[in-house]
Amino acid sequence: MLRLKTPSSPHTHAMTSVSITMLKVIVALIPGIVASTYYFGWGILINIFLAGATALISEAAVLRLRHYAIAPALLDGSALVTALLLALAVPPIAPWWISVLGSLFAIVISKQLYGGLGYNPFNPAMAGYAFLLISFPQPMTAWLLPETLSGVHLNFMEALHVTFFQAWPTELRVDAVSMATPLDLLKTQLGVHKTISEIRFGTSIIGDFGGKGIEWIGNWYLLGGLWLLYMRVIAWQIPLAMLATLFALATLFSLYDPDVYSWPMFHIFSGGTILCAFFIATDPVTAATTPKGRLIYGAGIGALIFIIRTWGGYPDAVAFAVLLMNIAAPTIDYYTQPRVYGHGK
């Protein structure tokens, strides 16, 4: 007798899981990490290691306290992605406890205290970064001059010494190799009534678009982000809406008064804009989830980045913009739910 088996739906399977998604995100970050290491040296990798180790250990400890299975949550890679994103935002010459404390805050307070992966309303990496920036403004804003500019290369042991003891090689002075970020520089110089073009051509750290070196790192993040789009790990709406809004606002204001408002490409290629557009704002847990909602969410982040960078107190705005839109995401989702086929409004 012929038996026709009818398996239940879904009939095709996408073979996705949290671990595979997170693995793809990590792979997509690799070009950016390599580029950052090329420009800023070993400090980047040391920060990644410190943040990653802290994230895994603290996640395991909290899961144990909560009587949850430890292995599946650690292996899904979400803690590692959080640690990576946080470590990439921390200055490469920051003392070791910066990465450790930030990672601890991100995992324990902004992720596990809210109930773990999937329950956190705020992006853990950005919450950790905001915590660090507010708590320790001085070490968080001292960036290393890109090695291509300063011509100084710290070998691995010297970088370790800097991270753990803040001890620089004897022939170097800290202020010779460290700098304010281009965004920071622009802000302080505008504060003393210099025009944009005076600032842009009066310093050696600003290149064609953003900060020298930093603008190229943005391109490598862009490459990874486009690959994520191609693999359909992230939705196109958020990065597009965010970058377009930021660019449009920056163009508008720059046309209005080019002496006070910086050129649009500066906004795109400075700070964490690209990293945010493809890797941070697209976090599936804390972002809006409906197609229309994602457009609004992305546009909101873009607008907030411009507003906070231009008129706010802190030089970069990515973390605050993301956190503010995180709070708004549930409301956005509520009002943009797509119509179910066959049903009225």
Add this chain to the structure above:
Amino acid sequence: MSVPSFGYIVKEGLWHNNTGLVQLLGLCPLLAVSTNVVNGLGLGLATMLVLTATNTAISFIRNLTRPELRIPVYVLVIAALVTAVQLLINAYFHDLYNVLGIFIPLIVTNCAVIGRAEAFASKHDPLRAATDGFAIGLGFAIVLALLGAMREILGQGTLFSDAHLMFGETWRSIEIQFWPGGDGMLLAILPPGAFFALGGLIACKNLLDAHRKKRIIAPPSPNNAAKTAAYAKAVN
């Protein structure tokens, strides 16, 4: 209504019904002022003084006030007594007064004060009302001081800084500095730090309560006489 014993009133005010940790009343001064121990203690003690006085006064007039008018009358009494306390602090602890600023007159609007007047003092005799005000106020002061200590240690790496504002010049030296430089986690001093610290304190209290409950209620092991006795006492 049964009359509560004094021990019960004190236990409620200090622990089970603590203003800062359980009722979560008066959070505005609690979060705004507790940037160091001395500020916290100063405002805590001022609130305790006010609470004791208002509870006593309101208990005395509890049979004279008409129910329709009781709230305006209570507010008038509280405002009068807070003004007195404010003038006292201004006279005797002028530097502390300058630091605490607006938060001393704002004790009038501290909902713990009108809350105790309405919930307790208007229903009990003056002695019990005074005890309740004292216990609730002391509980509040302790939480304020603890919160101040946590935030001061994390935020500026010191403890008991500015002690001379409250106790006089000879006490200036009790300031403890945990690490040189005086830098700390700025967030602890800022308002979000107050919420984090208060959340931590409440979690600690709940943890202690749960732990104690488990110790008493857990079934006794046969070889532990003390536990068996505690269990029998809890069950009976």
